[in-house]
Each structure stands twice: as structure tokens, then as C-alpha cells.
Amino acid sequence: MFQSNRKNKMECKLPFVVGVCLVTLTLFYLVIPGQSQEEEVLRDQSEIDSAVCNSAKQLTLQYDFMNGKISCDQDVPLGLFHNRPPKVAFSYADKNANYLLAMVDPDAPSSANPTQKYWLHWLVTQMKGSDLQEGKTTGNPLMDYADPSPPAGSGQHHYQFFLYRLQPGHEQDVTLTSNHRGKFDLQAFVANLGKPVAVTQFKTKNAK
Numbered sequence: 001m002f003q004s005n006r007k008n009k010m011e012c013k014l015p016f017v018v019g020v021c022l023v024t025l026t027l028f029y030l031v032i033p034g035q036s037q038e039e040e041v042l043r044d045q046s047e048i049d050s051a052v053c054n055s056a057k058q059l060t061l062q063y064d065f066m067n068g069k070i071s072c073d074q075d076v077p078l079g080l081f082h083n084r085p086p087k088v089a090f091s092y093a094d095k096n097a098n099y100l101l102a103m104v105d106p107d108a109p110s111s112a113n114p115t116q117k118y119w120l121h122w123l124v125t126q127m128k129g130s131d132l133q134e135g136k137t138t139g140n141p142l143m144d145y146a147d148p149s150p151p152a153g154s155g156q157h158h159y160q161f162f163l164y165r166l167q168p169g170h171e172q173d174v175t176l177t178s179n180h181r182g183k184f185d186l187q188a189f190v191a192n193l194g195k196p197v198a199v200t201q202f203k204t205k206n207a208k
Contacts, residue, residue, distance in 0.1 A: 052160065057198040059161050060089040060135065070202050078148060078204045085122060085145035089135035090163055090198050097129040098166045100174060100193065103145070103159060104186055110154035120184035121146045121159065125166065125174045132163075142176040152208040160201040162186070164193040 053072035061070040063086045070076065070086070088101060101124045108119035120143050127139035150157040166174065174193075190196075 052199050052201050055199050057090075057092060059163055059198045059200040060091070061086045061161065061200060061202065062089075062135070063087075070200075072200045072202075074202050076148075076202050076204050078150070078206055081147040081204075083145075083147050085137060087135045088132065088137050088161070088163075090129075090132045092198070093129035093132035094165070095128075095130040095133060097168075098125075099127040099129060099132060099139075099197075100125045100164045100166055100190075101127055101139075102162045102164075102186060102190070104162075104184060105148070105150075105157050105159055107150070107155065107157040108182065109151055111156055111158075116182040118184045118186050120181045121148070123176060142174070143179070143181070146181070148204050150204065150206045152206045154206065156203050156205045158201050158203055161199060162190070162196040163198040164190055164195075165197050166193070 058072060062068070063070065063076075063080070064084060065080045065082065066076075090099075093099065101122070102120070103122035104118040104120055106117050107114050108116035122141075122145040123143040124137070124139040124141050127137070131138045148157060148159055176189075
């Protein structure tokens, strides 16, 4: 039984690059004998990091305090953030299409015990493909941007970005019914949007 569950869990991770398997990956933990839950979570996250950063379609992020673009999985010092969202670009965007962007933290409140997963940091819909091609962050914010804010001593936090293409004629159907950031059900929210067309992430932590 354990082997069967373990196999299903691994199969769930592998298609993440072209799907949203990540969203449900750590809702249930199967801890290997002799391994703590924290070790299990960190091992899972390592595999997710590899899947995200090996995706063929990467979003490009650039904060105004950085000299250049942020590489996928790059460590960014927490003290640099100052409540200004990054510029987001996707060179493969269809200029005639509209998109939705989600920024989430899967490690809230801590990477070892993410009971508030996913913490919603930013949610923007009706982003024009032509603007994404040029790195212009436009659209309708359903949740205003919030800087990374990991609690002190909570370990490394991953800040993940998912871009979805909206279906023509249904752009107005995407709404947010709650203004609460914690326990955002990303899987349910994007259920009708299909697979993400581009992803990326960076990391930071509160060393205090």
C-alpha cells in the first residue's frame, strides 16, 4: 500500500511542468520510516524546484532594485523588497490573448509546516499578451501585490509565479470571492483555465 501511494505521488510531481500537480502535492505527507516530516517536505520541495526551473516556458521577472532579471530559484535578500511588484514578461505570449498571473507562497507560515499553503501574494487577470511580450504589467488586479514576508525563523520560502491563458469570451468569468490571502485554493481557482503556460520562482527567508 505504501509503495502504491508513493508511486502515485511521484507520478503527480512529474507532470507538474505542464500542469498544476504542485498544488496538491504536499496536502498529504507520506513519511519514510526514519525520516521526519520536515525532511520529507524539503525533499518534495527540491523535486518541485527542479520541475519549475526545468520548464520549457519560463516567465521573466525583474524588480527595480535588481540589476538584471531574476533567475529561476534565485535567492533574493528579503531586505531589498519595498512594496513594488516586479515587471513580468513572457516572450511567447499571444499578443491577441489575455492572461491571468498568480504569485503564491507554498511555504506559509513555514516551509516545515505549511498550514497556510497557498499564501496569495498577487493575482492579476486580463493581462494583455502584447503587454506581456514587452514586460508591461497591466490588467485587472484581483488581489493587490504584497511583498514576500516570511516570518522570522520559518526557513526558506518559495515565491512561485503561474501564468494562465484565459479562454476567449470568458475573461470576465474569473473573479475572487474572498480577500483572505491564506489557504488560497489555487487548484480550484484555475480548474477551468487548463495548464499554466509559463512558470518561475525565487526564494527568500527571514534570517532574524
